[in-house]
Every structure is written in structure tokens, then in C-alpha cells.
Amino acid sequence: MNRSLQKLAVVTLLMFLILAGYLGYIQVIKGEELFFHPQNPRLARLESERMRGVITDRQGKILARTVKEKEGLRREYPLGEAAAQVIGYASNRFGSSGLEAAYAGELLGIKGWARFKNLAAQLAGRQPRGADLSLTLDADLQDLAYRLLAGRRGAIVALDPRTGAVLALASSPSFNPNNLAGEMARIAARPGGSPLLNRAIQGVYPPGSTLKPVTAAAALGANTAVAGGKFVCPGFLEVNGRRLHCPHPHGTVDFSQAMMYSCNVTFAKMALEVGGENFVRTAESFGFNQEIPLELPVLPGRLPPSSKLNANELAEIAIGQGEVTTTPLHMALIAAAIANDGLMMRPFIVESVKAFNGRVIWQVKPRVWRVTTGAEVAKIIRRAMEAVVARGTGQAAELPGVRVAGKTGSAQNPQGKAHAWFIGFAPVEAPRAAVAVIIENGGAGGEVAAPLAREVLAKAIGVVD
Amino acid sequence: MREFTLLIWPSLILGAGCAYALLSPGQGVLWRPGYALTFLLIGFWGTHLVLQATGHRGDEYLLPLAFCLTAIGLTFIGRLDAHLAWRQVTWTAIAILALIVTVTAGRDYQRWLQYPYFYLTLGLFFLVLTVILGTRISGAKSWLTLGSFQMQPVEAVKILMVLFLANFLEIKRELLSARAGVAAWGPLLLAVALALLFLVIQRDLGSALIILTTFLAMLYVATQRLRFVLGGGLIFAFGVLAAYHLFPYLRVRFGVWLNPWPVAQAAGYQVVQGLFAFAGGGLLGTGLGLGQPEFIPAVATDFIFAAIGEELGLAGGLAIICLYILLAYRGYRAALRAPDGEGLLLAAGLTFLLTFQAFVIMAGVSKLLPLTGVTLPFVSYGGSSLVASYIALGLLLNVSAAGWNEQR
Numbered sequence: 001m002n003r004s005l006q007k008l009a010v011v012t013l014l015m016f017l018i019l020a021g022y023l024g025y026i027q028v029i030k031g032e033e034l035f036f037h038p039q040n041p042r043l044a045r046l047e048s049e050r051m052r053g054v055i056t057d058r059q060g061k062i063l064a065r066t067v068k069e070k071e072g073l074r075r076e077y078p079l080g081e082a083a084a085q086v087i088g089y090a091s092n093r094f095g096s097s098g099l100e101a102a103y104a105g106e107l108l109g110i111k112g113w114a115r116f117k118n119l120a121a122q123l124a125g126r127q128p129r130g131a132d133l134s135l136t137l138d139a140d141l142q143d144l145a146y147r148l149l150a151g152r153r154g155a156i157v158a159l160d161p162r163t164g165a166v167l168a169l170a171s172s173p174s175f176n177p178n179n180l181a182g183e184m185a186r187i188a189a190r191p192g193g194s195p196l197l198n199r200a201i202q203g204v205y206p207p208g209s210t211l212k213p214v215t216a217a218a219a220l221g222a223n224t225a226v227a228g229g230k231f232v233c234p235g236f237l238e239v240n241g242r243r244l245h246c247p248h249p250h251g252t253v254d255f256s257q258a259m260m261y262s263c264n265v266t267f268a269k270m271a272l273e274v275g276g277e278n279f280v281r282t283a284e285s286f287g288f289n290q291e292i293p294l295e296l297p298v299l300p301g302r303l304p305p306s307s308k309l310n311a312n313e314l315a316e317i318a319i320g321q322g323e324v325t326t327t328p329l330h331m332a333l334i335a336a337a338i339a340n341d342g343l344m345m346r347p348f349i350v351e352s353v354k355a356f357n358g359r360v361i362w363q364v365k366p367r368v369w370r371v372t373t374g375a376e377v378a379k380i381i382r383r384a385m386e387a388v389v390a391r392g393t394g395q396a397a398e399l400p401g402v403r404v405a406g407k408t409g410s411a412q413n414p415q416g417k418a419h420a421w422f423i424g425f426a427p428v429e430a431p432r433a434a435v436a437v438i439i440e441n442g443g444a445g446g447e448v449a450a451p452l453a454r455e456v457l458a459k460a461i462g463v464v465d
Numbered sequence: 466m467r468e469f470t471l472l473i474w475p476s477l478i479l480g481a482g483c484a485y486a487l488l489s490p491g492q493g494v495l496w497r498p499g500y501a502l503t504f505l506l507i508g509f510w511g512t513h514l515v516l517q518a519t520g521h522r523g524d525e526y527l528l529p530l531a532f533c534l535t536a537i538g539l540t541f542i543g544r545l546d547a548h549l550a551w552r553q554v555t556w557t558a559i560a561i562l563a564l565i566v567t568v569t570a571g572r573d574y575q576r577w578l579q580y581p582y583f584y585l586t587l588g589l590f591f592l593v594l595t596v597i598l599g600t601r602i603s604g605a606k607s608w609l610t611l612g613s614f615q616m617q618p619v620e621a622v623k624i625l626m627v628l629f630l631a632n633f634l635e636i637k638r639e640l641l642s643a644r645a646g647v648a649a650w651g652p653l654l655l656a657v658a659l660a661l662l663f664l665v666i667q668r669d670l671g672s673a674l675i676i677l678t679t680f681l682a683m684l685y686v687a688t689q690r691l692r693f694v695l696g697g698g699l700i701f702a703f704g705v706l707a708a709y710h711l712f713p714y715l716r717v718r719f720g721v722w723l724n725p726w727p728v729a730q731a732a733g734y735q736v737v738q739g740l741f742a743f744a745g746g747g748l749l750g751t752g753l754g755l756g757q758p759e760f761i762p763a764v765a766t767d768f769i770f771a772a773i774g775e776e777l778g779l780a781g782g783l784a785i786i787c788l789y790i791l792l793a794y795r796g797y798r799a800a801l802r803a804p805d806g807e808g809l810l811l812a813a814g815l816t817f818l819l820t821f822q823a824f825v826i827m828a829g830v831s832k833l834l835p836l837t838g839v840t841l842p843f844v845s846y847g848g849s850s851l852v853a854s855y856i857a858l859g860l861l862l863n864v865s866a867a868g869w870n871e872q873r
């Protein structure tokens with residue numbers, strides 16, 4: 001029986017080794033993520049005795065800070081409703097959200113070495129204090145974007161296409177983080193509008209015609225001669241017995257005109273020409289079906305794999321309808337990639353983490369996230385998108401003395417009127433800002449979303465020089 | 466002599482636990498840790514002296530290992546719930562007395578193993594009694610209440626089962642391996658199936674799992690046939706599948722194990738709180754008394770390992786695991802050196818019983834396996850478990866002593 005006994009002993013040892021490895025996984029590797037789960041009751045005590053660090057914008061303007069009052073510590077948000085979802089809140093009663101939740105470890109000073117330093121401070125009777133966050137957001141631009149939304153359901157995202165830095169991430173309707181108890185009661189009493197939802201990253205919409213630059217990239221990537229081609233639009237396209245329409249027959253158009261007038265027939269034809277496999281591969285290079293890396297959770301843009309696409313579905317997806325969905329941040333990234341010669345930069349909101357004495361603990365390094373299309377193809381699409389603003393559907397985004405490029409979209413949806421979309425960037429010769437605007441059920445993108453993008457771009461190119 | 470030196474370790478742990486209790490305000494008054502320390506040190510060293518005086522030549526590591534675990538357990542119980550601490554001190558004293566009785570009166574274990582059907586009957590009787598008269602506490606109806614006194618007979622049943630199997634399997638093992646072994650298999654499977662059935666009725670799934678696995682482990686050691694274990698595992702899998710459809714509470718448990726987050730405020734509360742405790746501990750822990758394990762329900766009994774994980778971190782958890790690995794090593798070593806097959810099976814069965822139970826609850830509270838409420842042997846609060854564990858330890862000591870005598 002000795003042999004079987006030895007085997008039993010080995011099994012016993014193995015089961016404890018598995019347990020030991022697993023404990024290492026949940027306590028050390030997954031530990032911090034688990035600990036900062038909003039439902040962890042330990043966070044409440046930590047919140048009540050720790051000074052959270054300060055959150056500032058790119059110019060050092062305060063976006064969140066903790067003030068000491070007689071009743072204890074209180075968190076203050078000078079921008080109020082304008083940045084409520086992206087900054088988030090930290091409350092004993094309501095938990096935490098946004099960057100306040102994502103960076104709780106740094107802000108509370110319990111990540112890495114800061115944890116031991118603060119423990120020592122606490123034992124010495126000093127007030128422990130967390131690290132500060134320096135964001136890429138511009139407080140004024142964020143405020144402007146939120147005011148432009150004017151209480152309508154929608155979102156505005158502005159990026160620096162050269163780095164991926166997020167300049168504004170506004171979502172509406174919103175809530176006032178300075179009066180959480182009141183706001184939570186209001187939201188509970190009158191649900192609807194989901195003010196807690198960050199539509200810029202968690203709002204999922206059909207992209208409508210703003211997807212056409214991606215369709216163009218697929219067509220041009222396969223054959224650059226498409227740029228010089230002529231297309232005939234009789235007002236509809238029949239695919240397997242089903243018709244896809246344009247608002248009216250566009251007649252004979254070239255590539256730029258197809259973009260300018262947003263000709264559905266031409267873009268559907270282009271997609272059918274390159275085929276589902278090419279099209280889906282290009283869309284995936286633009287970040288569809290990929291987890292978008294950001295400090296906050298972003299819902300991914302989705303479209304079905306090419307193996308599941310028939311010609312009808314492909315034609316529909318090519319014009320941003322049917323089974324394709326995206327988020328405003330993702331559409332801003334697509335605009336930014338075309339602005340940046342096809343290189344899609346990894347988006348980020350936190351520029352650096354600093355200890356309270358100003359020492360930089362961590363600093364972001366801009367990195368390329370995806371290589372979408374070649375510089376030559378990007379340039380062709382940029383010119384067409386410039387024509388959209390100069391002479392096409394996006395003229396409401398025109399700025400005097402600045403070359404603006406863009407694409408409008410009016411995405412059909414089952415909820416009612418079309419979602420008004422606009423994506424764009426400026427100045428075309430050396431883009432410094434890219435933008436995506438959506439107004440839910442707003443109607444025509446060129447009329448409703450483009451004027452908002454104009455204001456945001458004007459301000460943003462002043463912000464980043 | 467080695468045992469004498471090794472006993473310094475549990476004594477130091479107890480001393481540290483006592484010092485902590487005295488220093489933290491309001492705690493010491495409730496359970497007078499100073500007295501408890503003196504009392505327990507007398508117990509620890511007294512046991513050693515009794516073993517010496519009676520010429521018991523058992524394994525010298527087993528006792529210090531168990532005392533280390535108990536000392537860590539007491540330190541945490543004192544820190545978690547001062548009211549429970551004195552009771553646990555009393556239970557430790559009773560458990561040590563039970564150990565002393567086992568190692569003196571029961572040293573000739575071969576004589577005690579001669580009554581397998583008595584142990585079987587007694588075990589099943591306990592189970593039937595619990596099914597009929599039991600009290601349901603936190604889900605499982607596995608408690609017998611006598612006035613203010615509560616006990617879990619299942620702790621005794623586990624040991625009775627090993628005692629029965631050690632003898633039965635040794636006598637019938639040729640027969641079991643043979644083709645015409647129906648006469649031997651019949652009563653064996655009936656006995657195990659009945660025990661499991663009663664436990665499932667009580668909803669004590671943890672104990673059912675432990676008894677079944679211990680049975681399969683001993684069957685494998687006795688017959689050396691892996692296919693018996695696999696067959697048993699297969700039958701078990703079907704049993705689980707059937708039970709899964711029959712009992713809604715099982716589906717809830719299983720769902721919580723797969724993803725406790727949607728029910729974090731309901732059925733998954735305990736598991737989620739346990740995970741937060743482990744996460745809060747990190748590598749080195751918050752330090753004794755600086756964590757907040759009091760958020761976890763049943764933290765002094767089933768979830769004591771999560772409290773240790775929070776305040777002593779991964780380091781503390783690994784230390785506990787190491788103690789059980791060492792316990793397993795010394796236990797199996799005693800089994801290998803046993804002078805006879807019964808002794809081997811007894812020591813192997815008890816060692817597996819103790820360490821597997823430890824594994825089941827440590828894996829359960831950390832969500833490696835579905836949670837089943839059993840105690841952490843030697844560590845958790847609970848008299849029945851503590852006394853049973855020390856009796857098992859005493860039996861292990863007896864087998865190792867027989868091995869030593871044999872080699873001389």
C-alpha cells in the first residue's frame with residue numbers, strides 16, 4: 001500500500017500548492033482591483049480618515065479637492081455637473097465612480113509605497129494624504145462642451161489626435177456631484193435620462209454616416225484608384241432583391257462628392273466591391289471589436305464577423321446602420337486616426353500622478369494604439385472630409401480662416417428621430433483637435449451636431465498649440 | 466527532546482496574541498487573556514510531559530504543529546470576538562484532555578479497531594439523530610442542542626467513519642480487488658451512501674464531500690486501484706447532478722461560486738466580503754487588529770482563514786498552508802511506518818481527513834471552490850471540531866508510536 005499512499009501524499013501537496021498559487025493571485029495580482037470594488041465596506045472608513053488627493057486639469061485648475069470641515073472631510077467639485085461622470089464622485093454613502101473610483105488607490109495613498117508612508121504618518125499622528133492627479137482635460141473646454149449639450153441627451157468628446165490626450169469628455173444629462181444625496185433622491189424619484197451614465201464611453205449608438213470614412217479606408221486600402229473613380233447613384237441600390245436608398249438620386253459623383261453628399265449608394269457599392277472580409281478587417285483596425293484602453297471602462301465598438309455577413313447586411317453596415325454600434329469616444333478616435341495619418345493613439349485622461357509634495361510618481365507616455373490605414377489613404381479621406389465642411393453636409397462646422405474637416409451622420413434608430421452625429425478635426429494641414437458629437441434623437445447631424453463641433457473645435461485649437 | 470524545543474513556537478504565538486489582547490483597549494477585561502495564556506501554556510507543556518512520563522514515543526512534530534494552529538486560531542478569535550475567546554480556551558482545554566485520554570487509554574490502537582460495525586452503527590446513529598432532532602444554524606441542520614449546549618455530531622462521525630474503514634478495508638482488501646467481491650462491496654457502499662444521504666438531507670454538503678473524498682482516498686490506498694476512485698468520482702458526479710436538480714439551495718450556492726457579484730448584497734454577501742478581506746490583506750497584511758474582517762458573517766468559525774488573510778496577508782495564509790503541509794507530511798510518514806495495514810489506513814485516513822477539510826474550507830472562503838460551511842481544523846472557533854481534531858491527532862500519535870516501537 002506504500003505506493004498508493006505516496007501518490008495520495010503527492011495529491012495532498014498539489015492541492016495545497018494550487019491553493020497557495022490561487023491565494024497569491026487574488027491577494028497580490030488581483031488584490032488592488034478587488035479591494036477598490038465600490039461595494040467594499042472597507043473603503044468607507046478609509047474615505048473618512050484619508051485626505052483624497054487633488055484632481056486638476058491640464059492648466060492646473062482644480063476639478064476635485066477635499067476640504068476639512070467641522071463635520072469631517074468634504075469633497076468639492078468646482079466644475080459641478082459639467083464633468084460629473086468623468087471625474088465621478090467619492091462618497092461614504094454612495095460609493096465611488098469615474099476617475100475617483102478608478103484612481104482610488106492613488107488618490108487615497110494606499111497604492112505601492114504610499115501605503116507604508118501613510119501608515120507611518122498615521123502612527124505619528126499626522127493626516128495621511130493621497131497623491132494628486134493631473135488630467136489632460138481642459139476645464140473650460142469641458143464646461144463649454146457640457147453647456148453646448150444644453151440638457152439634451154448626448155455626448156461630446158475632444159481629443160488631441162497627435163497624442164491621444166482627452167481634452168473633453170462631456171455627457172448630458174448630468175448630476176451635481178456637490179449635492180449627491182439630493183441628486184440621488186431626485187434620480188430615484190424620477191428615473192429616465194440616466195444622468196449617471198457616461199454616454200461618451202458607455203453610450204452605444206449606430207454610427208450612421210460617420211462610419212463612411214472607415215468604409216472609404218477599406219475601399220482605398222484595397223485600391224487607391226477609387227479616389228479618382230466616378231460613381232453613378234440612381235437613388236437606390238438593389239442588393240439581392242432588397243433596396244437601399246439615398247434621400248434623392250445623386251447622379252454621377254466622384255469620391256469627394258460621394259463623401260460631401262453622404263451618398264449611401266456609393267459607399268454601399270464600395271463595401272460590396274472590397275468584400276466583407278476586407279471591410280471587417282479595416283473596421284477592426286479602426287478599433288471595432290477591440291477593448292478600447294482608457295482609465296475608465298469603455299464599451300467596445302461592435303460589428304459581426306465577416307463570416308456572418310451577407311451582402312445586404314454588409315451594404316447596411318457600410319453606411320453605419322444595421323448591426324454596427326459604437327461609442328462617441330470611439331468615433332472621436334476614428335476622426336483622430338484619420339487626422340494623424342492613420343495612426344490611432346492610445347487615449348488617456350490622466351497625464352500624471354504626483355505625490356502631494358509635487359514629485360511625479362507616474363507620467364503617461366503617448367503610444368500608438370492601432371495602425372489603421374496608410375498615410376496616403378488618410379490624406380485622401382482628409383481632403384474629402386474637408387470638402388464635406390467646405391461645400392457638403394457639414395457646412396455648419398465651418399470656421400473662418402481655419403481648414404476644418406468632418407463628417408455628418410443621422411443614424412436611424414428604433415427610439416425615434418435619427419441620432420445627430422458629427423465627427424471632425426482641425427486644422428486640416430496639421431490637426432491639433434479631433435471631435436465627436438452626438439445628440440440622441442436630435443435629427444440631422446449637419447444641422448444639430450455640426451454647429452456644436454464647430455464651437456468645440458474653435459476653442460480646442462486655441463487650447464492646444 | 467525535539468518536541469520540547471518545538472513547543473516554544475506555539476507558546477510564542479500565544480504570548481503575542483495575549484500581548485495584543487492586553488494592549489488593545491477594552492478587550493482584555495472581557496476574557497482576561499493573562500489567565501488564558503497561563504492556562505493554555507500549562508496545557509501545552511503538560512501534554513508534552515504526560516507523553517514523556519508515559520513513555521509515548523509518538524511523532525514529535527505533530528503536537529507542536531497542531532498547537533501552532535490552535536494558538537493562531539485563539540489569537541484571532543480573541544481579536545474578533547472576545548466573548549468567544551474564553552469559550553474557545555475552555556474547549557481547547559477539553560480537547561487537550563481528550564487527546565491525553567486518547568494517547569494513554571487508546572495507545573494500543575489495534576485493539577480499538579476491532580469493532581468496525583460498532584463505529585459504523587454509532588456514526589449512522591448520530592446522523593439519524595441529527596436529522597430527526599437537529600437544529601438548523603446558518604443553513605445546515607447539523608447541530609444538536611442540549612439546553613445551552615450545542616454540538617455538531619458530524620465531527621465525531623468523520624472519525625468514526627475512518628475507524629470503520631481502516632479495519633474494514635484492511636480485512637476485505639483482497640476481496641474488494643477480486644472479481645467476486647460483491648459480498649464486500651455491498652455493505653461498504655451501503656454504509657457510505659447512507660452517511661452521504663443523511664448529510665445531504667441536513668444540507669451539510671461540506672461534510673458530505675469530506676467523508677466521500679476520504680472514503681475514496683482510503684479505498685485507493687487500500688486497493689491501489691485508481692479505477693475505483695474514478696468510478697466513485699463518476700457516481701459522485703451523477704449524484705451532484707441529481708442533487709443540483711433536486712435542491713434549489715445547491716443551485717444558488719453554485720451560482721454564487723461562478724459569479725457572486727450580481728448577488729453581492731444577498732446570497733453572495735459572505736463570499737464577496739471574504740474576497741474583500743483577502744484583497745485588503747495583500748502581501749503582508751494590514752497587521753493584527755488593523756483590518757476589518759468583522760464585515761464577514763461567521764468570521765470566527767468558517768471564515769477565520771479570510772480574517773487571517775486580511776490581517777497577516779498572503780504571508781500569513783501561506784504560513785497556515787505550510788503548517789497543514791507539514792502536518793500532512795508527518796501524518797503520512799507515520800502511516801508509512803505503521804507496523805500493520807490497519808495502522809497505515811488509519812493514519813492515512815485521518816491525515817487526509819484533517820488536511821482535506823482544511824483545504825475545502827480555505828478554498829471555499831477564497832472562492833477557489835464553491836463554499837461549504839466546515840471548520841478549519843485546530844483553528845476555527847467551535848468545540849466539537851476542536852475536540853474531534855485533537856482526538857484524530859491523538860490517534861495519529863498512537864500509530865506513529867507503534868511504528869517507532871516496531872523499528873526498535
Ligand SMILES: [Zn+2]
Pocket residue numbers: 233235246248249250251262263264265266
Ligand atoms: Zn446617392
